[in-house]
Amino acid sequence: MADFRMFQKAAAEGLSAATAPKRKAMHPSAAWFGSATVAICLSTQPLHAQTQQQQDRIDRVSRLIVTAPLCRGLGMAVDSDLPAKVAAGFKAETAKWGVPSGRLEQLAAASADRQGKLFAQDLDTEEANAKSAAQLRKLSTILLGYGRTCVEATSDPLFSASIQKPAGFDLQVAATKFADSMLEDGGLASWQTPVIQARGDLMMVAGTCRAVIGKARSDALFAEFGRSDDARTRDYYLKSFDIGLDDTDRQFNLAQCNRMINGFRGRIARGGIR
Structure with a gap:
């Protein structure tokens, strides 16, 4: 059964970023699973086939872990023990897959690295380009998309107990407020005429x-x-x-x-x- 230490490390570092200054909280490090570690796994672990459905599940869990700090920024409650709970739940969920633990760790590492890079690149690029009304709307749209991922997490078996929406949660309002918090110092928030x-x-x-x-x-x-x-x-x-x-x-x-x-x-x- 897989230990998933690397997978748990991804969740832990993602959540700890949420307690850092806001700019850092928005961008969990893309180096959670370093390329050197992945390369070692690839060179030492024999390849075993996993189904597309299993790969999709790994990617979904990685995406939700990477997005967790942003969920907190959107006003959701995020359990500080989420990393350990997700790692334990994922271990139990994948026990019946028949995929060797080393291979699962390799797949989880590569997936989390990829999702982290996508997350950081999306937000870095759009925040840097947010100079016009159209570009501001694009940033809000991206945050809205990640917000939907947070909402998705609240109904996922591995995350529903650790990420919860407050009563009366309005995703559109939350995404706009979060985008404004990123842009208001530069005078580019939606309320700044x-x-x-x-x-x-x-x-x-x-x-x-x-x-x-x-x-x-x-x-x-x-x-x-x-x-x-x-x-x-x-x-x-x-x-x-x-x-x-x-x-x-x-x-x-x-x-x-x-x-x-x-x-x-x-x-x-x-x-x-x-």
Whole structure:
């Protein structure tokens, strides 16, 4: 009977990523099952045939394990003991397959490596390309697809006790909220209108140029454009201002600062139109 230590390691590392900063939680490492380990397995284990149905099951379990951290990000409850429970359940499920344990470990390792790479590549690519409304919708669509995988997990025998939806769970709302959390610092979240984006940019300039334009003018810009009754919008303005204050790499002169300030003021006056 297979030990599936490598399979369990994949689940453990995937779940631990969910406790890291959000950016890392979105991208479980594609190196959970290193190519060197897989190569050793391939060279030392004799090949034994498994059915397509069995391969599909291995891939499904790998996909659900890789997606588990994102399920938590979508607001689902994910059991911290999921790795051990899935590994034990998978061992019991595959005991009757008649496939040698070494071969099963090899297949599980290769499958988890592949699914991890697909997961990371999908999200890395779309987040990096999210610069327009259409691209933002594409990122949300990808997150929605992974969200459906999470919903699928809640009815899978190996995962249903470890991944659970909260009452009244709305996948569309959860996926949009998660996409926004990835993009809001850059002003690209669904709720950030062109005016909000322009005001955030102006707040960044007010921070970056503070030493050049002086405290009084920087404070005046913040008082005029950095306030909002909406807590989420206000937090975005504050973060933008802080980013500007922390930016010591770019040194603008007074003419450059004035040009940026006037440009963003004009964009705000035009309703965010560039």
